[in-house]
Amino acid sequence: MDLAMLRTLALVAQHGSFAEAARVLGLDPSSVSRIVANAEASLGLRIFQRTTRRLRITEEGEIYLRRVVPLIEELEHAREDAGGARSAPSGTLRVTASVAFAHECIVPHLGDFHDRYPEISLELLPTDSTLDMLANGIDLAIRLAPAPEGDLISTRLIRTRYRVCAAPGYLAKHGPLSDPRDLSGLNCLRFALPEFRSRWLFRRTGEEAFEVAVSGRTVIANALSLRQAARDGLGPALLADWLIDGDLARGVLVDLFPAHDCTATEFDTAAWALYPSRSFLPRKVRVAIDFLREKLKTDPTTASLSATSQLPSRAPSPPFLQSGVRK
Template structure:
């Protein structure tokens, strides 16, 4: 069936005459009449009752066009969306992440993102506080945690692991730390969050232990903890994405490379969270699709 012909028939029903519909699409009334007749022939129904002075919908015509009308609108919407895919997404993207993750992982990729999507304005809001993304009108939040819960949509960007590290200088002063339980006698550097400040967890094969930790220095920011560890102030529990360069370059030493380490659960990752919406804005989809392959590579 010719979609344009169906649109013409719907237009006649809307305006009540061939002449009025012809004026809308700028053709002759006779052309509109022939188009409607062709539709009627193809579907085997008379859509309009015609006489010399009036034109009215038949019962069958009203039923048919009431079903066809929404389909025609949906076809128009689908065409509009397809055309938009040829255009670069635009607008302001408000996103948030922890301070350390934003600076160490997100910011290094923003130049490449800007080259790909020059029409998107990125408003990055680093914070270690848990932000209400609905109340704060956040389009995209990156959270480091186990699988998120609640009335949000999420997708995993990368898996994360935690490592317990110390500087070579610290180990020279205090001696080797051979087992996780040895940490109980050390002045550990602790994240100032309830789940991080008192117990660190370790797992290796069938061994699964929780080690009480203490120390005289608590810091609420992972970048500060890393600096303190580099300066030889004690052992620290940090994400692998934050310390991998320090480990590679010898600024820090992985104390327990054969153990899984955590303060919460062992299955953690970086998750992209966004408010529940019927349609995901293209600017948000662009950022998620951009980050996924880059962060997964960085997390290896």
């Protein structure tokens, strides 16, 4: 049985669908079905149980693939490493991120990326909607969250922190705020997500977290516009550090509660790189993740963020063969 056939079995098991595996492989679903049938005939094993509505891996198939997938990965990595010695990463890379993150953390580094990887063509899709990666042919998505959920694979790029900030002009007019509870009753600028609209969370080191009810006449659905409203002195806003560190350093905005951690969801949040498959990660995706991590770590607006884990050079087994949460 050749490597391409084994790779097809692994992809079908990972995605739970002939159609999705075909999309990854660039084949017709009927071709994938024939490959799987031929593989099962060659092995004398039923790898998948098929019904008109569902495809699931059999117990025998799971045992077989649990042993085989690491071998597939090693062969793929060996081919990739050998190819990398004589060729540069190439192809079209489709990346999506929020509008604000793309504007602040990706676009400023595009020149360096193209200089380093001239054979990669980049399609950047900034959007505040969560796009379906498989349906939209996206190779890499940057998501801002406490921890991504679902079947996609994720690796952390940078930790993020949130700060409550306001313009010096606002403070000159309304007076300083000494405690987060002083926000209650003020005309706060609020982000248009349910968890950001009604209360913000605060804590000091070694103390219990507490929440503060917030309200205000202005709700904005874009982080760049929310930042601009705060710059214009319209009120206090809860914003991510990668978005406002430059403003804080220049005095355009003031951190109202530097002794407190602030959030609207969880205190441990991050920017995550998500991609569809851990088993067969294309070189163009791997180098893009490493490049973003390098740039975000050294960017003046994110240099204060703590170091993050590195993308493993040899990935563990794919999620369909792992127990627990699939990250």
